[in-house]
Amino acid sequence: MSGRAIGACIVVASALAGTAHAQPAGAQAETLFDKGKALMAKSQFAEACTAFEASQRLDPATTTLMNLANCREKNQQLATAWGLFLQVERELRAKSDDTSTKLQEVAHARAAKLAPLVSKLTIHVATPAVGEEITRGTEHVASELWNQALPVDGGSYAIVARAPGKKPFSTSIAVEPSGDGKTIEIPSLEDGEALPVARPTPVASTVTHPAGSLALPVTFGIIAVALGGGALGSELWGRSIYDDAKAANGDRTAQVRLWDKANARHYAAQAMGIGAIGCAGAALYLFVTRKPAETVPAIVPVATGTTVGVQLSF
Numbered sequence: 001m002s003g004r005a006i007g008a009c010i011v012v013a014s015a016l017a018g019t020a021h022a023q024p025a026g027a028q029a030e031t032l033f034d035k036g037k038a039l040m041a042k043s044q045f046a047e048a049c050t051a052f053e054a055s056q057r058l059d060p061a062t063t064t065l066m067n068l069a070n071c072r073e074k075n076q077q078l079a080t081a082w083g084l085f086l087q088v089e090r091e092l093r094a095k096s097d098d099t100s101t102k103l104q105e106v107a108h109a110r111a112a113k114l115a116p117l118v119s120k121l122t123i124h125v126a127t128p129a130v131g132e133e134i135t136r137g138t139e140h141v142a143s144e145l146w147n148q149a150l151p152v153d154g155g156s157y158a159i160v161a162r163a164p165g166k167k168p169f170s171t172s173i174a175v176e177p178s179g180d181g182k183t184i185e186i187p188s189l190e191d192g193e194a195l196p197v198a199r200p201t202p203v204a205s206t207v208t209h210p211a212g213s214l215a216l217p218v219t220f221g222i223i224a225v226a227l228g229g230g231a232l233g234s235e236l237w238g239r240s241i242y243d244d245a246k247a248a249n250g251d252r253t254a255q256v257r258l259w260d261k262a263n264a265r266h267y268a269a270q271a272m273g274i275g276a277i278g279c280a281g282a283a284l285y286l287f288v289t290r291k292p293a294e295t296v297p298a299i300v301p302v303a304t305g306t307t308v309g310v311q312l313s314f
Helices: 003-021 025-041 045-058 062-074 078-092 098-117 215-247 252-288
Strands: 120-125 133-136 139-141 149-151 155-162 169-175 181-186 207-209 294-296 298-303 308-313
Touching: 025 045, 025 062, 045 062, 062 078, 062 098, 078 098, 078 149, 120 133, 120 155, 155 181, 169 181, 215 252
Parallel strands: 120 181
Antiparallel strands: 120 149, 133 139, 133 155, 155 169, 207 294, 298 308
């Protein structure tokens, strides 16, 4: 039994259980959308844009994208707003209902109005070196986009050019939010030492325990007991809700809602039960097959929009 397979018993079970209890992505997105609208009304545009963007990530919708585009324009991010209005227009081209047609027309008009106001930045590279790369701020600028006037939001940009075996070149430039046009000249890179490449630092590490350590089997045993207890509690909770559903015989809507809740608790109990069995098996296996030098994985919490749990890193 590999370390990754053992760790999966916790991640899968906790993910399945967490999904049953997590708030639906659509509900979270709606909450963030409402927050964005409220912040827009207070002219807090930067915060409103952040809320709309988070809502769009959770549950993409054309109306949210339209509000985000409007927010970016209000926040003087004209290039971003222009691109978003064009995206809304593209998404609605295949639709023919009245609402979509009207929204497409509005998006087209807003994009056309912004087009002449968008600031542009040209990165001119006369003689590029072999393997040369250019970044604008944190963004990589593809070579196909060199020597072209590219739409950018207003602000200050750090431009860095580098190539293997060459000294890097760096400069910065400020671009106005509206109607500006700037050009950066990238000279031929001189021979020399290139900038070092940053390497990601591992987040989790492993810890080696002395011969015959019981730490790992005990850890799995504790997790198995916790999952088993959670499974029992969720199953009893589901049965209680199911009893309430039977009692609500006269109200069909309430009865269906309670049945859905009862089923969710039942499925969560099943997921945690499977996880408990898997972790108990892993604990027994590791106890019997302990090696002289046992490596204990780091336990890393896992939390996303729809899952919660822990993961073992080997």
